[in-house]
Amino acid sequence: MLKVEQIETFYGSSQALFGVSLKVRAGEVVTLLGRNGMGKSTTIKSIMGLTQVTRGRITFNDIEIHHLPSYQVARQGLGLVPEGRQIFPNLTVLENIMVGAANRGGREEPYTLDEVLEIFPRLAERLKNYGNQLSGGEQQMLAVVRALMTTPKLLILDEATEGLAPLVRKEIWYGLSVLKARGQSILVIDKNLDALMKLADRHYVMERGAVVWSGETDELADNEELKARYLGV
Amino acid sequence: MHMLSQFNRKTICIISSALLLALLPMLATLAGEPYLVSLFSRILIYALAAASLDLILGYGGLVSLGHAAFFGIGAYTVGILAHHDFEETALISWPLFIPGSDSGLVAWPVAILVSALLAAIIGALSLRTRGMHFIMITLAFAQMLFFFFVSLEGYGGDDGLTLFSRNTLPGLDLGDDVQFYYVCLALLGAFLFLAGRLVESRFGMVIRGCRESEKRMQSLGFPTFRYKLLCFVIAGGAAGLAGALIANQVEYVSPGLMHWTRSAIILVMVLLGGSGTLYGPVLGAAAFLLLEEVLSIYTEHWMVYFGPVMILVVLFARHGLFGILVGKENRHG
Incomplete structure (x- = not known):
């Protein structure tokens, strides 16, 4: 589905990614792990066309996307939940959700409003509120729901539970498990290793702008040295 | 209950304002102050210009200091068409013969189209920038147009162009101030309705x-x-x-209509009334022009007194006069 091959990305003259490669297959949940500043978010931004890739290749369902503007990347079926609860505070909750639904023409089995509100029922009570009237957790749920309403073939979450209360995190992890059961492909960045181990099929570990390890959940669970060295666990 | 009271506040404000505006010519006659009709026509025209700026400023977050360029081009379109009609000369003689016109049914849509075309050209270049650069580039385009019309001797240059009479509309006498007022009111109402639908749409x-x-x-x-x-x-x-209407109201157009200070005045109207509200700029235009009218009786330096009012609004009423009236929760257009 998603194939990232040897990409290199720069911020000005400083190189952020050094030949990053990864794959996400249909129906898989894949994680990008690593400490802060290791290039995880830059990888996501490069995939989404928000940061220019200097070298390498990114394909999505065999279509090259690394040279496309971000809105065309999104239209290929990549839905991003960006870092930092980036909802639209001046739109109502319903508008935030519906704006996500606008560009999904032609997708098979699109998510409906009822379906996404069933996964995150808390938002159903807040549909008329403005985005800036929601709590942090509700804003994050809204960001996930907004991305879901694009009916993405691949849902990408960048630090979706960062800074949230444990109970709210639990709701979000539950929502993602429901999506996985539905066959949704997901690429996720997060620091909550326990939750990720339960959810994900495969993992990539990044260090200083490069992938230093990749493997399945069982392999990661057994590799204490890797977890201690690269993930600080 | 709180939401209901705020909804009522907004609805009451809009309905009572609409009623007041609808009855204004009658009230002005009863008060023996017919000049109020002319003053409020001017307010309605500037309200239309300010509400149009609110679309890009209040909703799009694009601070333009060149909006008067479109205002001025609309006015000049009417002026130039009327000039050729009066002189019985061709606006364009080759490859097609296009005469002038004093018909509002021709001149006003042409004014809209020419301004929109100009906006497409300026927008295509300036919207590639943002923030301070966007402000500067829109200002630069407006000033280029200002100096272009200053140097356009054929159409009056710096002195501007006088219209022989107002445009004509079937069944109406726009020379009558009351009828002209109602045309301005109807056009502003139509714009606010359509713009309101637009900002609530997916677009x-x-x-x-x-x-x-x-x-x-x-x-x-x-x-x-x-x-x-x-x-x-x-x-x-x-x-x-709005420019086409102002040309008709004062029966005169000049490059001053597109000077950057005119853009700044329209911007002040939006901020004073409340940006991102559509109705706020109408209130802002009314407040600005009424203050100008009243304060300038006492001093030609009326801006000295207006300045502190503007500072107070910016400091203590971030959502403008409309926000104060309807409450910030319910200020959205």
Whole structure:
């Protein structure tokens, strides 16, 4: 589905990614792990066309996307939940959700409003509120729901539970498990290793702008040295 | 209950304002002050220009200091067409013969189209920038047009162009101030209705979303540049219509209509009334022009007194006069 091959990305003259490669297959949940500043978010931004890739290749369902503007990347079926609860505070909750639904023409089995509100029922009570009237957790749920309403073939979450209360995190992890059961492909960045181990099929570990390890959940669970060295666990 | 009271506040404000405006000519006659009709026609015209700026400023977050360019072009379109009609000369003689016109049915749509076309050209270049650069580039375009018309001797140059009479509309006598007033009121009402529908539509959601984060909107699959450009063109066209009306009201056009200070005045009207509300700029235009009218009786330096009012509004009423009237929770247009 998603194939990232040897990409290199720069911020000005400083190189952020050094030949990053990864794959996400249909129906898989894949994680990008690593400490802060290791290039995880830059990888996501490069995939989404928000940061220019200097070298390498990114394909999505065999279509090259690394040279496309971000809105065309999104239209290929990549839905991003960006870092930092980036909802639209001046739109109502319903508008935030519906704006996500606008560009999904032609997708098979699109998510409906009822379906996404069933996964995150808390938002159903807040549909008329403005985005800036929601709590942090509700804003994050809204960001996930907004991305879901694009009916993405691949849902990408960048630090979706960062800074949230444990109970709210639990709701979000539950929502993602429901999506996985539905066959949704997901690429996720997060620091909550326990939750990720339960959810994900495969993992990539990044260090200083490069992938230093990749493997399945069982392999990661057994590799204490890797977890201690690269993930600080 | 609280939401209901706020909804009522907003509805009451809008309905009572509409009623007051509808009855104004009658009230002005009863008060023996017929000049109020002319003053309020001017207010309605500037309200239309300010509301059109609010589309891109309040909803799109694009601070333009060149909006008067479209206002002035709309006015000049009417002026030039009327000039050729009066002189019985051709506006264009080759390859097609296009005469002038004093018909509002011709001149006003042409004013809208020319202004919209100009907005498309200016927008296509300026919308590639943002922030301070956008402000500067819109200002630069407006000033280029200002100096172009200053040097356009054929149409009066610096002295401007006098219209022989107001445009004609079937069944109406626009020379009559009351009838002209109601035409201005109807056009402003129609614009506010359509613009209100627009900002609540999917298009409006994208524009409002762009104000917060264009990148976020792009990552949802929206080609934001096209949306912003279309919004800029709609706002430019509406400002052109306001320009066509001001040309008719004062029966005179001059380059001063597109000077950057005129753009600043329209911007002040939006901020004073409350940006991102559509109705706020109407209130802002009324407050600005009424204060000008009253204060200038006492001193020609009326801006000295207006300045502190503006500072107080900016400091203590971030959502403008409309926000104070209806409450900030319910200020959205």
